Amino acid sequence: xxNRIFIANxxxxxxxxxxxxxxxxxxxxxxxxxxxxxxxxxxxATRSIVLGPAPSKDSYLRGAAVVHAAKQTGCDAxxxxxxxxxxxxxxxxxxxxxxxxxxxxxxxxxxSVGDKLTARAHAIxxxxxxxxxxxxxxxxxxxxxADRIGVPLLIKAVSGGGGKGMKRVDSIADLPAQLELAMAxxxxxxxxxxxxxxxxxxxxxxxxxxxxxxxxxVLHAGERDCSVQRRYQKLLEEAxxxxxxxxxxxxLWDAAVRFARHIGYRSLGTVEFLxxxxxxxxxFLEMNARIQVEHPVTExxxxxxxxxxxxxxxxxxxxxxxxANITLTGHAIECRLNAEGIAHDFMPSPGRITQAxxxxxxxxxxxxxxxSGAMISPYYDSMVAKxxxxxxxxxxxxxxxxxxxxxCVLDGITxxxxxHKAIMADARFREGGVDTNYLVGLLPTITGGxx
Amino acid sequence: MTDCWAYLRALRxxxxxxxxxxxxxxxxxxxxTRSDVDEILHLIDQSNFDELKLELGGMKLELRRHGxxxxxxxxxxxxxxxxxxxxxxxxxxxxxxxTAAGGAAVPAPLLGTFWHAPRPGAAPFVAVGDEVHxxxxxxxxxxxxxxxxxxxxxxxxxxxxxxxxGELVEFGQPLIRIQPI
Numbered sequence: 156x157x158n159r160i161f162i163a164n165x166x167x168x169x170x171x172x173x174x175x176x177x178x179x180x181x182x183x184x185x186x187x188x189x190x191x192x193x194x195x196x197x198x199x200a201t202r203s204i205v206l207g208p209a210p211s212k213d214s215y216l217r218g219a220a221v222v223h224a225a226k227q228t229g230c231d232a233x234x235x236x237x238x239x240x241x242x243x244x245x246x247x248x249x250x251x252x253x254x255x256x257x258x259x260x261x262x263x264x265x266x267s268v269g270d271k272l273t274a275r276a277h278a279i280x281x282x283x284x285x286x287x288x289x290x291x292x293x294x295x296x297x298x299x300x301a302d303r304i305g306v307p308l309l310i311k312a313v314s315g316g317g318g319k320g321m322k323r324v325d326s327i328a329d330l331p332a333q334l335e336l337a338m339a340x341x342x343x344x345x346x347x348x349x350x351x352x353x354x355x356x357x358x359x360x361x362x363x364x365x366x367x368x369x370x371x372x373v374l375h376a377g378e379r380d381c382s383v384q385r386r387y388q389k390l391l392e393e394a395x396x397x398x399x400x401x402x403x404x405x406x407l408w409d410a411a412v413r414f415a416r417h418i419g420y421r422s423l424g425t426v427e428f429l430x431x432x433x434x435x436x437x438x439f440l441e442m443n444a445r446i447q448v449e450h451p452v453t454e455x456x457x458x459x460x461x462x463x464x465x466x467x468x469x470x471x472x473x474x475x476x477x478x479a480n481i482t483l484t485g486h487a488i489e490c491r492l493n494a495e496g497i498a499h500d501f502m503p504s505p506g507r508i509t510q511a512x513x514x515x516x517x518x519x520x521x522x523x524x525x526x527s528g529a530m531i532s533p534y535y536d537s538m539v540a541k542x543x544x545x546x547x548x549x550x551x552x553x554x555x556x557x558x559x560x561x562x563c564v565l566d567g568i569t570x571x572x573x574x575h576k577a578i579m580a581d582a583r584f585r586e587g588g589v590d591t592n593y594l595v596g597l598l599p600t601i602t603g604g605x606x
Numbered sequence: 607m608t609d610c611w612a613y614l615r616a617l618r619x620x621x622x623x624x625x626x627x628x629x630x631x632x633x634x635x636x637x638x639t640r641s642d643v644d645e646i647l648h649l650i651d652q653s654n655f656d657e658l659k660l661e662l663g664g665m666k667l668e669l670r671r672h673g674x675x676x677x678x679x680x681x682x683x684x685x686x687x688x689x690x691x692x693x694x695x696x697x698x699x700x701x702x703x704x705t706a707a708g709g710a711a712v713p714a715p716l717l718g719t720f721w722h723a724p725r726p727g728a729a730p731f732v733a734v735g736d737e738v739h740x741x742x743x744x745x746x747x748x749x750x751x752x753x754x755x756x757x758x759x760x761x762x763x764x765x766x767x768x769x770x771x772g773e774l775v776e777f778g779q780p781l782i783r784i785q786p787i
Contacts, residue, residue: 207777220716220718223749228774
């Protein structure tokens with residue numbers, strides 16, 4: 156049994172993990188950077204310990220320090236959250252060697268999904284459709300493949316994520332320059348210059364399926380639509396995916412379960428798909444072997460505590476439910492509030508929060524680490540809060556989000572709240588089923604009117 | 607006041623880090639430049655605090671806003687009382703306690719287990735009363751069997767050994783205290 160969890164993360168997800176740990180009677184030790192010693196997570200954890208200086212590479216990304224600190228503070232498990240070391244195979248391996256429970260999948264599972272090419276090969280083996288494309292080592296390879304697939308196409312980093320090392324090519328003539336950029340970015344961001352090329356679906360929706368697996372029973376908890384993105388960064392997510400043909404929806408669930416079962420996955424995970432709207436097909440993108448930022452929308456429509464289930468699976472327990480027990484009720488939306496100025500090309504705006512107020516409203520959940528007086532430091536990502544609303548219908552969830560955005564206060568920093576308000580008021584979004592181009596098209600119509 | 611200490615601790619660590627980054631190792635910590643002071647003033651300006659006391663190497667800096675009254679020393683806040691298992695001791699508590707004790711602290715350059723001696727049973731690297739140079743090794747920090755030696759960083763006389771042998775130290779935690787020359 157897990158008695159004390161080491162949290163190797165920060166921000167709202169650290170607070171979210173502490174919430175469930177407290178509910179389960181589990182102690183927490185959080186490893187923070189020197190800049191985060193006074194954050195809500197550090198205050199709420201049973202103990203906080205400074206891993207290193209502010210830059211992530213010297214603190215949150217130092218796996219050896221994390222494992223050392225976890226052992227020396229008497230923890231029996233490490234929760235890596237999302238980002239940072241959450242899908243780091245070396246950390247999972249080190250945990251196993253040191254007798255610590257890694258609250259996530261096995262090193263083998265991470266190897267199966269950590270590399271997009273390997274994951275893609277597994278998808279093909281599992282009979283899950285993939286986007287036409289393949290790996291390239293040289294410009295000549297790239298040109299041969301690009302001629303076969305056609306433009307537009309995407310260059311992606313093999314070890315990538317979060318849009319880094321990802322380049323769009325609209326004309327074969329642009330390929331050499333974009334390939335070089337993508338490889339340089341991939342090398343800089345992930346220490347791995349390998350890239351692959353695939354067909355770019357011009358009208359696509361990003362739909363992902365939540366997987367729960369104890370290694371024997373593989374269940375899904377419905378899908379999430381994350382199509383409202385900017386530069387491959389998700390901004391808003393909802394569950395279920397609106398206006399999806401029912402056959403396609405159940406096919407997505409089945410494909411996700413099939414993939415997870417094929418690789419012997421054991422933990423919480425998410426299988427991401429690209430839904431090709433014009434062709435009415437879908438392709439496997441990748442599997443995220445961690446808790447996701449947008450997990451609350453799934454919790455809202457299922458009533459599950461995904462972090463509790465993740466901990467339970469990690470300590471070897473069988474899932475306490477069957478597929479028939481997971482019912483999807485109503486509709487949920489999550490808005491990511493980021494400290495960035497949308498009128499200034501989404502420039503990060505760190506600073507001190509002078510006033511934060513998130514009152515209880517019907518159907519509203521707020522996941523945040525900020526409070527009045529909190530400092531938003533410039534070292535980490537700019538997300539400051541997630542507003543999640545639930546309603547018996549999508550319309551009600553949207554109305555509740557509009558209310559929440561009007562009522563909640565987050566002063567002292569510039570946030571993207573005006574953008575979320577504009578989306579909630581937008582006819583196309585309200586109709587449902589927007590694709591990944593939606594936000595880019597919406598921005599020029601609203602940023603002019605926003606200070 | 608409670609978050610004041612944590613803020614200062616972060617500030618101090620940040621300053622140390624920036625000084626270490628800017629200057630050759632061994633000649634650091636002792637002296638501020640004008641731009642360091644400007645940087646501190648700038649940080650304090652943005653904060654809610656009325657007073658700052660900072661000791662680094664041989665330098666002592668006291669800032670007070672609008673003639674604020676000198677503060678009463680605040681004990682560090684204890685962590686939430688642990689529930690079931692063995693009590694968790696507070697690493698953070700020792701970190702600030704030393705600023706009042708005189709001399710200048712040598713902060714842990716990284717998190718790990720602090721060792722006073724090169725191997726079990728050997729004489730410690732330094733003892734109270736020893737004269738040290740900037741390059742003098744004052745201890746070892748172990749992270750997952752990897753040993754990093756810690757130099758004093760500035761010259762002086764050892765006033766006290768702050769971090770116990772074989773215990774976990776966090777980044778920035780005072781290891782020993784030195785009276786700078």
